[in-house]
Amino acid sequence: MTWFTIFLKDMLLFQRRLLRLGYVISTLFAPLLYLGAFGLGLGKRVVISGGSYLDFLLPGLVAMSSMTNSYTWVANSLNMGRLYFRTFQIYLQAPVSAGAIVAGQVAAGMVRGLFASLIILVLGLALGRRMQFNLMFALGMLANGLVFSAFGVVVGLKSRSHEDTATFTNFFILPMAFFCGTFFPVDELPWGLRGLIRTLPLTHTNELLRHPEMNRDNLVSLLILMGYGLLCVVLGIIFIRRYSE
Amino acid sequence: MIVTHELSKYYGKTTALEKLSLSIGEGEIFGLLGPNGAGKTTTIKILTTLAFPSGGWARIAGYDVVHDRPRLKPLIAVCPQEINLDKELTAFENLWFYGRLYRVPELSRRIGELLEWGQLADRAGDRVKHFSGGMQRRLLIVRALLSRPRMLFLDEPTVGLDPQIRRQLWDLIRQLKADGITVLLTTHYIEEAEMLSDRVAILNRGRLMALDTPAALVAQVGGYVVETINGHHTSYHLVQNKEEAYRRARAQAAGVLIRQANLEDVFIQLTGERLSP
Numbered sequence: 302m303t304w305f306t307i308f309l310k311d312m313l314l315f316q317r318r319l320l321r322l323g324y325v326i327s328t329l330f331a332p333l334l335y336l337g338a339f340g341l342g343l344g345k346r347v348v349i350s351g352g353s354y355l356d357f358l359l360p361g362l363v364a365m366s367s368m369t370n371s372y373t374w375v376a377n378s379l380n381m382g383r384l385y386f387r388t389f390q391i392y393l394q395a396p397v398s399a400g401a402i403v404a405g406q407v408a409a410g411m412v413r414g415l416f417a418s419l420i421i422l423v424l425g426l427a428l429g430r431r432m433q434f435n436l437m438f439a440l441g442m443l444a445n446g447l448v449f450s451a452f453g454v455v456v457g458l459k460s461r462s463h464e465d466t467a468t469f470t471n472f473f474i475l476p477m478a479f480f481c482g483t484f485f486p487v488d489e490l491p492w493g494l495r496g497l498i499r500t501l502p503l504t505h506t507n508e509l510l511r512h513p514e515m516n517r518d519n520l521v522s523l524l525i526l527m528g529y530g531l532l533c534v535v536l537g538i539i540f541i542r543r544y545s546e
Numbered sequence: 547m548i549v550t551h552e553l554s555k556y557y558g559k560t561t562a563l564e565k566l567s568l569s570i571g572e573g574e575i576f577g578l579l580g581p582n583g584a585g586k587t588t589t590i591k592i593l594t595t596l597a598f599p600s601g602g603w604a605r606i607a608g609y610d611v612v613h614d615r616p617r618l619k620p621l622i623a624v625c626p627q628e629i630n631l632d633k634e635l636t637a638f639e640n641l642w643f644y645g646r647l648y649r650v651p652e653l654s655r656r657i658g659e660l661l662e663w664g665q666l667a668d669r670a671g672d673r674v675k676h677f678s679g680g681m682q683r684r685l686l687i688v689r690a691l692l693s694r695p696r697m698l699f700l701d702e703p704t705v706g707l708d709p710q711i712r713r714q715l716w717d718l719i720r721q722l723k724a725d726g727i728t729v730l731l732t733t734h735y736i737e738e739a740e741m742l743s744d745r746v747a748i749l750n751r752g753r754l755m756a757l758d759t760p761a762a763l764v765a766q767v768g769g770y771v772v773e774t775i776n777g778h779h780t781s782y783h784l785v786q787n788k789e790e791a792y793r794r795a796r797a798q799a800a801g802v803l804i805r806q807a808n809l810e811d812v813f814i815q816l817t818g819e820r821l822s823p
Contacts, residue, residue, distance in 0.1 A: 306646040310632070317634050387630040394594050395647040396619040545598040546591055 303397045307405025311378070315413060332366045332421050339484060341428075349486065359425040360432060360510035361483035363418040364445055368503055371414030371449040372456075372474055375406050376466050379457025399541035403454055403534055410450025415442060433513055437523075441509030444526035448502045449474075451533030458540040482507040502529045547572045547697055547728045548593065552602035555588050555752075562588040564752040565602060570730060570745075572696075575723050577743030577760075578732040579809060581819075584749040586732035587627060590701050593730070594624045606697055620648065623695035627702045629682045633675035637666055637685055640674060641692055648693035656692060664688040664718070680711035687718055691727075698722060700731045704738060716742060736810045748813055755816045764807045767815045775801040784811060 318324045336358070344354035382389035392402045426432070456469045480494075481487070481503035487495055498504055505522035513519065548570040555563040563585040570576045578586045591597040593604055595615050604611045609618040631640050638657060645653040661667040664684045674682060683703065690698055700719065704712040712735075719742055722729055733739050739746050740760045747757040756763055768784035770791040784807060785791045795802040814820060 303647055303649075306643055310635075310643045313639065314632065314634055386632075387626060387628045388632055390596060390626065390630060391644065392647070393596060394619065394622075394624055395644075396616060396649075397647055398616075544596075546596050 303395075304401040304404035304408070307392065307397075307402060308408040311405065311409030312412065314378075315374075315409070328370060328417060329366070329420055331369070332362045332417070333424070335365075335484075336362055336421065336424065353430075355425075355428070356430055356432075357486075357511070358484065359421075359430045361507050362421050362425070363442075364503060364506040364510050365478050365483045366421045367414040367418040367442060367445050368449045368477065368506070369474060370417035371410040371446045372453040373470070374413040375410035375450045375453025376456040376460070376469070377453075377463075379406060379454060380460050380463060380466050383457065384462065393541070393544060399538045402541055403451070403537040406454050406457075407447060407450040407534065407537075410453055411443065411446030414446040414449065418442065432510075435513050435515075437513035437515055437519055438510060440523055441506055441513060441519075441526070444509075444523055444530060445502070445506040447530035448506075448526055448533065451530050451537060454537035455533050455540065458537065458544070477501055477503040482511075502526055547574070548576075548604065548606050548730065550589075550593075550602065550604040553589070553592060553599050553604050554601035555585075555592060555597065556600045561752045563592070563599075566749075566752075566754055567602075568747055568754065568757060570728065572728055573723065573726050574744045575719070575729045575731060575742050577739040577746040578730065578749055579734065579736070579739040579746050579813070580732075580749035581734055583751065584734075585752040586734075586749060587701055588752075589749075590624065590699050590730070590732060594622060594699055595619060620693065621695060622697045622699065623690035623693055624699040625683075625686045625690045625701060625703055627705060629679075629686060631674045631682060631685060631689070634673060636671050636673050637661065637677070638670040640685065641689055644689050645692045650693055660688045660691055663691075663721075680707055680714070683707060683711070683715060684718065687715070691722075695727065697728045697730070700729060702732055702734070704733070704735065712738070736808050739809055746809065748809070748816060750813070750817045750819070756812065760809060763809060763812045767812050768807055771805050771807050771811055772798075773803040773805070774798050775803065782811070782814070784815065 340355045340358045344358065347354035349357040379389060456466055460466045460469065480490070480498050481501050483503070487498050487504055490498060502525065505525050509519055509522050551567050552565040553563060553567070554565055566585070566589060578589060580586050588597065592599050593606065593611055595611060595618065598612060606618055607621055611618060641657045641660070642653060645657065650656055658667070661670050664687065666681060666685060666688065669677065669681065674685065677685065687703070703719070704715050707715070716738070719729065719731070731742060743760060745757065745759050746763060748755040768786045770785050770788060772783045772785060772791050772794045774781045783794055785794060791804045795804055810820065
């Protein structure tokens, strides 16, 4: 249960940071900005699939918040803990398996992502938007958190500086936020690009959260997300086992 | 307790450690003395499983530092050079999470005992960010002792501390020896190595230059130093005894200082460089 100790410590640090107002605002600033600018501003003039734009946008922002918060929390805390505060070395030198380290970090990142997306969700519902909640929706959220927390572990372990983490964010996270169906349907994209975008995890999360029915397409999306998550977890374990300063 | 054989570490073309072979007995305080870049921290990183060696091998309590890591890790603890405490957590919380990683039995009681030992009991509930540098160092040592390690690595434990706090930490380190814990200590403070270590290995640029008790190392170069101050230039002469020192001093017209030789003189004799800038 050493993974739970790692998880618990991260949760305590998360709780302490949550009490700082500036921290919460900065964490949720981007999705709230999108919700205000695109949803409330542009949303009145745009109709997608016969529905309001805000109804289309809300699940996308929920998925995006989960992605950015899960990823950023894990990648930054691991990177800073490893290179600057050197608190990560405590885990490496303790009798803790690489799997437990990854599990603890990923679980903490998932909670963080779920927390951020829950706030967006509550805000959207308060604005009178409708969303469908069921098991598939919950699984989609969990799988999304798993993928991006585990990706955060990989990035946190491999980046050689804090700037490196930002580079990964700019090349992987930011393009996904804009092209994977958060703000407009993937079908609107040119054919070649559409194929590439359909291979990326956030596209599948968006589809799962928008239409969380139990069908073949969604099960495939869920499997793809789990595959990405598993790949990143395995890579994280390998990188920790091979870690050498 | 520790045996290393031709232990080496290279970073590209840079040699951090070159064929270090040494043996450290159980219950010994062993000092690694050398300037920055001598290979002290690299040695500790390899021995505490934070780095793979490029060549050679090392065993602690019979366990190989590369191949037997799961069995080795519960036996060792490290006080790193950097204060890697979670500053947002309290002293108790830092110790509690660390103790859980090592599955320390009766954890709360053990934390209480050690906080008393480290004279930190009254600050247990305070966040570490409000601690002074000396208190944080003491907490690092307390944390390392939580798992009852057989082997403790102290990497520059008193760096940046004022002399009074440094002496307090020395007392703590001497207590460890009394408790039967083997200690590997790195330092670039001469006095620290001499006062604490049973034996000292002098490292320079990744190479082992000498290894013996502090007294034997000093005796090898002579017991006394005659420093002749001539304008801005100071010359050093190592002599075997006090009488010889007096004789040489009397022959000098300029200012003369006679003092007992120390490990710095050993280092100068071995490398032609000063240990501290």
